[in-house]
Each structure stands twice: as C-alpha cells, then as structure tokens.
Amino acid sequence: MTNDPDIPASRRGVPPASGLAAVLLLLFATGWAANHFTAMLPALRVAERLSSAVLDGAFGVYALGLLPGLLGGGGLSDRVGRRPVVLIGATTAGSGNLIMLFTHGAAGIFVGRTVVGVGVGLAVSAGTAWAADLGGKRGTTLSGAILTIGFAAGPVVSGLLAQFLPAGPGLTVPFAVTVVLSLAVVAAAARAGAAGGVRPSPSSRGPGPMMRGAASAWRWPPRYRWRCGCSRASRSRW
Template sequence: MTTAAPAPARQLSRALAGVLAVLVTTGWAANHFAAMIPVLREHEGLSRALLDGVFGIYALGLLPGLVGGGALSDRTGRAAVVLPGATIALVGTVLLLVRHDAAGLVAGRLVVGIGAGLAIGAGTAWATDLRGKVGTVLAGVALSSGFALGPFVSGLLAEFGPRPLSLPFVLSAALSAAAVTAATVWSRPAHYAAADLQPVVPGHGRSVAGALSWSLPLAPWVFACVTVAFVTFPARVASAYAGPALTGAAALLALGSGIVVQAVARRREWGPQAGTAGAVLAGLGFLLVGAG
C-alpha cells in the first residue's frame, strides 16, 4: 500500500514555514550581538569603540548579498542561495562563540553579515514566490521578529544565565541549524510549477521606481534610528541599570513597535507619507534623549 503524496497546498505551506524559520533565525543571529556588547566589555575588557565597530562591520558583509541575493536566486534558484546563506551566518555565529578577541569578533560579524545578506534578500523573494503579497508581508514580519527577539532573549541569558559569554551564541547557532535543516527537508518535495505560485502584481498607478524613490533615501536612516535606539541609548544609562537585559529590552521595544506600525500602515494604506512621519518622530526622539 502506497502513501499518497502531500497535496501541493500542504507542500507550499511547509516550504513557506521553513523559509520563515530561516528568516527568523537569521535575523536573530544578525542582531543578538547587540546584547553581547556589555558582556564582552565586562568579561573580556574590550573597548566600547571596538565593540561598536564590530557590531557595525556586519553591514559591510550584509550589503552585497542583500542587493544581489534576490537577483542571484532568480538564476540559480531560491534554495541554492538562501540555505547556503543561512549556513554561512551559522558559521559566523560559531566563530563568535569560540573567538572573543578583536580579530575573531570582526571576522565573525563579517561572516554573519555576508550570510544574512544572501538569506534575507533571496529568502524574501522565496516567500513571495510561495504566497505572493502575503508571503512578502510574512517575510518582513519574520525577519523583524528575529531582529527583535534575538537581542531580547540573548540579553536575558547573558544577564541571568550561567554562561553569559557562550550560552547566547550556542542558542543562536542551534536555532539556525534547526531552521536550515527544516527548510531543506520541507522545501525538497515542493516543485513549484508556475500555476502554484502567486506572483506579486503591481498595483494600478504604482511602479518599482516610484517605490524606491521613497524608500531608498529613508533606508539608511531607518537602520540608523533603530540601531541607535538599542545600541547607543542603553550605553547612556547609569551603570547601575545598564546591562545586556536592558539592551535586549530596548531592541524588543524598538523593533517590536516597528512591526506593529508596519501592520497598521499596511492595513490603513498610509502610503509613502508614513516614512516622512517616521523621520519626524525619530528626530523628536533624538531630541528627547539629547535633552535628557
């Protein structure tokens, strides 16, 4: 007696779950290092300037894959870019686990950035292939959730856990390995015919160039604003309150509020004016911190 093959819809759902898991864990691996900065300062005696530079160098590795990962996956296939990219980020996490000197931290963060860029760009395209506009939204939510949860959980582990320098990296690596394995297994039987896909159809009167003309100028400021919120601002707090848990809570608040705002903005169709309002609110936030 033979077992019937899973229905195509079930195959696509499992494949999408695997892709979203990879995006969550990759975002986790990319951002949880923020909560490790105060731990590395305390236990390894590394300077704040060095650790801030280590955190930021991730962006140098991220950019090429983020820009070209989607286009590369158009030619080679989504899995051929996403799964190696997530694995590269996993390797970077392991490097950060075993090397806490300046060279090891720089190399580890750079490797994480390279892998994350490939996984994020192609992973978002993969999710879009599987569920169209819904897939694009789910990919953004999954990635932002990983960005928020990574520092929060690692901050708690580093603050209250038994091995603050190792346990957060071990957990991140384990989650990444599990997600890559799940995505590999669950996407294997899903051979996507053209009829199975739900492509994104541009809205009437909208263009990619028009969207990019609004989003690209704001993108560096969005990255800077949220990073300053959970990397720079916690460092200004009195030492009696500063620590990895505070950094993690700041990341959860900053990125979590971003997820909520995105959901509301999409539902109410606020459009590009939301970016302008966001920039104004960010400026007000900087002024409040400066005044405090």
C-alpha cells in the same frame, strides 16, 4: 509530481503553505542570528575589556558583509534558485556566530560579524523573494513581520541568558543557542525540501521583493515586463 518551474507549486502537488512556513522559519532564525549580538555588548565589554571602538567597529564590518548579499542575493537566486541561496545564507550566518562562540577577542568578533553579515544579506534578499513567490503579497508581508520578530527575539533571549547565567556560560551560551537554532532550522528546511526552491522562470518572476527596512521590491525594467506579458499571453492562447 512534476518539477517544472513554470508550473505553480500548488499545481506541482506541493503545498505552498508548508513551503512558506519553512521560509519564514529561516528568516526568523536569520533575524535572530543577525541581531542577538547587540545584547552581548555589555557582557563582552566587561569580560573581554573591549573598547568602544572595537564594539562599534563590529557593526561596521557587519554592514560591509551585509551589502554584497543584499544587493546580489536576489539576482543570484533568480539564476540558481531561491532555496540554495537561502540555505547557504542562513548557514553562513550561523557559522559567523560559531566563530564568536569560540573567540571573543577583537579579531574573532570582526571576522564573525563580517561572516554573519554576508549570510544575512544572502538569506534575507533571497528569502523575502522566495516568500513572495510562494505567498504573493501575503508572503511579502509575513516575511517582513517574521524577520522583524527574529530581530527582536534574538537580543531579548541572549540578553536574559547573559544577565542570569554565570560569567563564563553567560558569554558562550547565547552564541551556542543562536548557532543551534540556525543550523537546526537549516537542517529542517533542507530535509523538508520546501516548495518554491526551483529557479524562477522568466514568466513567473515579475516584480520580486528585496529589502526596504525588512523587505521591499525590485522593479523590473519595462522590457522585462513586456516579455513576461508576452510569455503569459502565448501560454493563454494554448
């Protein structure tokens, strides 16, 4: 089995469907890690006596962490490969929740949410591009849908745990579940060696997906599209 990045995954003997499933699981876990915090706001406000300013600020620092990854994660994955960027991003998002598992004060929440934002930005930007590499338009559509399901499932589960567990576990268990989910999915994807994680070749990149709400597309300048067309034409003659 060859690892030539110019050869599609299906021709390298790697089933694209299994690789796409791994990417979608990573995006699901990332969406969960990003958004489950919203359900924890009432419990944190009461238990830690946090002000509205602190809780609102947690969303501000999350956005500050999110932007660099969203803007640069796709380009970084073009250079070093989708797989390492997505795995690092999902692990980072889980690590941010790990910080908040052990400290619920203002400082811990600010640091944790910033780290979560950085990880989510990397995982989402590179993960949606990876899904498109493996599944084309279907991969792009599925990545947005699964990411949105993760965004929704996280708050629902964490909210139920916070509501029905005693006060102490009600604060810690939702963060623990999120951390375990993130790290378990990362470990499974890393062990599986999901398809499509190689660095995309210039001829295979084309327009790649980025965020538009859940996912949208980068538009490559005409000169890059012209080069890609020439590359494909040169191979077709042979």
